[in-house]
Amino acid sequence: GAVVSQHPSWVICKSGTSVKIECRSLDFQATTMFWYRQFPKQSLMLMATSNEGSKATYEQGVEKDKFLINHASLTLSTLTVTSAHPEDSSFYICSAIDMDRTNTEAFFGQGTRLTVV
Amino acid sequence: AQRVTQPEKLLSVFKGAPVELKCNYSYSGSPELFWYVQYSRQRLQLLLRHISRESIKGFTADLNKGETSFHLKKPFAQEEDSAMYYCALLSGSARQLTFGSGTQLTVLP
Numbered sequence: 001g002a003v004v005s006q007h008p009s010w011v012i013c014k015s016g017t018s019v020k021i022e023c024r025s026l027d028f029q030a031t032t033m034f035w036y037r038q039f040p041k042q043s044l045m046l047m048a049t050s051n052e053g054s055k056a057t058y059e060q061g062v063e064k065d066k067f068l069i070n071h072a073s074l075t076l077s078t079l080t081v082t083s084a085h086p087e088d089s090s091f092y093i094c095s096a097i098d099m100d101r102t103n104t105e106a107f108f109g110q111g112t113r114l115t116v117v
Numbered sequence: 118a119q120r121v122t123q124p125e126k127l128l129s130v131f132k133g134a135p136v137e138l139k140c141n142y143s144y145s146g147s148p149e150l151f152w153y154v155q156y157s158r159q160r161l162q163l164l165l166r167h168i169s170r171e172s173i174k175g176f177t178a179d180l181n182k183g184e185t186s187f188h189l190k191k192p193f194a195q196e197e198d199s200a201m202y203y204c205a206l207l208s209g210s211a212r213q214l215t216f217g218s219g220t221q222l223t224v225l226p
Contacts, residue, residue: 043217045216046216049213057211095161105163106163106212108160108161108162111160
């Protein structure tokens with residue numbers, strides 16, 4: 001199957017700093033990428049839908065100024081957590097789909113563990 | 118709005134026993150449902166989708182529109198089936214996945 005790569009796999013940052021997480025589709029063009037947040041022992045919560053070349057669509061309750069999403073190319077989307085605080089510590093997961101395929105299957109990155117200290 | 122419910126957070130069965138992971142959904146449109154699995158320390162991956170009507174690793178799932186269910190079943194559980202299982206509903210023009218809360222399956226020896 002197709003591969004989605006996230007970088008970094010884990011990051012520790014100081015409170016007040018910003019952190020950028022990259023999501024790349026390695027062998028297909030991802031017209032749409034999704035960003036999820038997963039708390040320990042809980043499900044994936046969709047944060048935003050990102051389409052190449054346009055503004056991301058954020059889910060209700062997700063601060064777009066805090067979680068900046070850029071989908072500048074068909075193979076790369078980035079999530080920047082701005083002015084991070086300890087409550088932003090979480091597991092962030094991206095997924096990508098190729099809308100041009102008949103059977104759209106979402107492929108997931110390995111996730112990024114963010115710890116804000 | 119769409120919703121996916123997995124009533125069991127934890128499920129333990131013995132090796133060789135049948136297993137059923139429950140999933141119910143609510144959605145006003147025509148549903149497209151999936152089961153995803155996450156093995157320990159691995160990424161989420163697709164297990165099966167209802168439109169394929171396939172059996173993967175011995176698992177099957179039938180969409181029951183009358184009961185709005187998409188339960189995952191396997192007649193004889195194996196230890197390697199131990200994992201976190203998520204039921205998911207695909208919706209919208211943006212093809213968004215709504216996940217259930219997940220069921221942690223443990224197959225005991």
